[in-house]
Amino acid sequence: MRYLAGKHVLVGITGGIAAYKIPDLIRKLGKAGAKTRIVMTPAAKQFVTPMTLQTLSGHPVYCHPSRPSADNAMDHIELARWADCLLVAPATAHSLARLAHGLADDLISTLYLATSSPTFIAPAMNTRMWTHTATQTNVGVLKSRGIFFIEPESGQQACGDEGPGRMAEPETILDNLNHHFGPAEGPAILVTAGPTHEDIDPVRFIGNRSSGKMGFALAEYAHRLRLPVTLVHGPTTFPPPEGIPSFAVRSAEEMLGVITRQLPQHDIFISAAAVADYQPASPENKKSSKHHNIMTLALKPAPDILAETAKISGQCLRIGFAAETHDLEKHALEKLQRKQLDMIIANPVGLEDSGMESDYNQACVYWSTKKKHFPRTSKQALAKQLIDLILELYREKNTVKDS
Numbered sequence: 248m249r250y251l252a253g254k255h256v257l258v259g260i261t262g263g264i265a266a267y268k269i270p271d272l273i274r275k276l277g278k279a280g281a282k283t284r285i286v287m288t289p290a291a292k293q294f295v296t297p298m299t300l301q302t303l304s305g306h307p308v309y310c311h312p313s314r315p316s317a318d319n320a321m322d323h324i325e326l327a328r329w330a331d332c333l334l335v336a337p338a339t340a341h342s343l344a345r346l347a348h349g350l351a352d353d354l355i356s357t358l359y360l361a362t363s364s365p366t367f368i369a370p371a372m373n374t375r376m377w378t379h380t381a382t383q384t385n386v387g388v389l390k391s392r393g394i395f396f397i398e399p400e401s402g403q404q405a406c407g408d409e410g411p412g413r414m415a416e417p418e419t420i421l422d423n424l425n426h427h428f429g430p431a432e433g434p435a436i437l438v439t440a441g442p443t444h445e446d447i448d449p450v451r452f453i454g455n456r457s458s459g460k461m462g463f464a465l466a467e468y469a470h471r472l473r474l475p476v477t478l479v480h481g482p483t484t485f486p487p488p489e490g491i492p493s494f495a496v497r498s499a500e501e502m503l504g505v506i507t508r509q510l511p512q513h514d515i516f517i518s519a520a521a522v523a524d525y526q527p528a529s530p531e532n533k534k535s536s537k538h539h540n541i542m543t544l545a546l547k548p549a550p551d552i553l554a555e556t557a558k559i560s561g562q563c564l565r566i567g568f569a570a571e572t573h574d575l576e577k578h579a580l581e582k583l584q585r586k587q588l589d590m591i592i593a594n595p596v597g598l599e600d601s602g603m604e605s606d607y608n609q610a611c612v613y614w615s616t617k618k619k620h621f622p623r624t625s626k627q628a629l630a631k632q633l634i635d636l637i638l639e640l641y642r643e644k645n646t647v648k649d650s
């Protein structure tokens with residue numbers, strides 16, 4: 248992809264350890280044909296030298312709001328106008344707070360206020376700093392202003408902690424910018440996420456441990472590729488990603504209702520929700536009291552969303568998930584066939600810190616006669632690999648159809 252060719256990318260570097268990856272990013276941006284100018288906070292200079300960056304970008308590095316002495320340098324308003332986009336990478340917790348509050352006490356935050364071009368932010372910090380309410384509130388404020396976040400990845404951090412907070416790799420940052428400047432066309436994707444709750448009475452329900460994280464990560468990555476995405480989610484413990492049209496539902500019945508209406512407008516259906524297999528046969532209108540030592544609850548099958556969509560999906564590519572504690576391959580292949588799916592993503596559950604509720608997951612994917620294994624990684628990283636594979640299959644099927 249060469250959508251960055253000729254684009255003006257203004258890169259703001261703040262004082263995080265991940266700044267050491269920025270020379271590589273500048274080199275990659277140059278190779279992609281982008282023109283870069285670099286702005287640093289004083290703290291950033293402790294992690295990477297302006298000399299390295301000047302050499303790689305071929306231009307003086309800006310560190311202060313006042314005009315630098317170099318002849319070919321621009322002042323901050325000129326720089327803000329020059330930029331086709333502002334990229335802040337790595338973005339420290341401190342700089343996120345500055346941007347969220349509209350401070351202008353350094354050149355990056357001044358440029359953010361002065362530019363009308365899109366801003367991309369690649370945060371990088373210790374996982375506790377990233378998940379702290381103060382940081383997440385600032386992130387929420389910035390997202391609500393339409394800032395594009397290149398989400399940090401999960402994994403081992405420089406400080407030894409493990410969890411989300413590590414800056415996205417330069418390659419991922421480049422992908423995000425490329426897609427932003429690329430054409431917006433692509434298949435429309437309908438994603439389901441989270442559990443369903445099947446009511447027993449007004450206060451009790453049958454549910455499951457699905458968190459919605461996998462479905463949300465899939466929707467978020469597809470959205471970042473600028474594909475039209477719609478999300479249908481059950482009662483998750485945290486809100487769906489911002490900027491994606493979402494429908495909140497409660498039961499399998501409600502989920503099926505929304506999907507039936509939405510499916511015809513979509514090209515790909517990814518069923519990542521953990522939909523209940525059974526629901527109470529006769530839910531009570533009033534809370535049932537504790538009268539007996541043993542209570543028997545009659546259950547009936549809940550609507551089978553995958554089976555129902557097979558009847559109405561037309562040309563839509565249908566992707567299912569199978570969460571299994573044992574005989575993964577056998578159950579997945581059987582479900583692939585029984586539900587007439589185009590692909591099934593089987594993930595083992597019951598393992599430590601992987602699958603349901605966890606931030607991590609692993610999967611074995613089956614389609615036609617093929618199979619691919621994705622080892623344990625963050626749900627965000629897995630989502631990227633899965634969406635890329637699904638899009639490959641989509642293109643394959645559509646090329647065959649068109650030829």
Ligand SMILES: Cc1cc2nc3c(=O)[nH]c(=O)nc-3n(C[C@H](O)[C@H](O)[C@H](O)COP(=O)(O)O)c2cc1C
Pocket residue numbers: 260261262263264265288289290291338339340341342371372373376
């Ligand atoms: C060795 C070291 C590594 C640091 N790494 C980070 C980091 O990855 N993310 C972060 O938010 N702050 C980090 N900090 C703290 C920031 O450097 C500090 O908050 C600084 O004031 C940020 O300034 P700036 O946002 O203006 O660049 C680090 C500090 C030190 C000493």
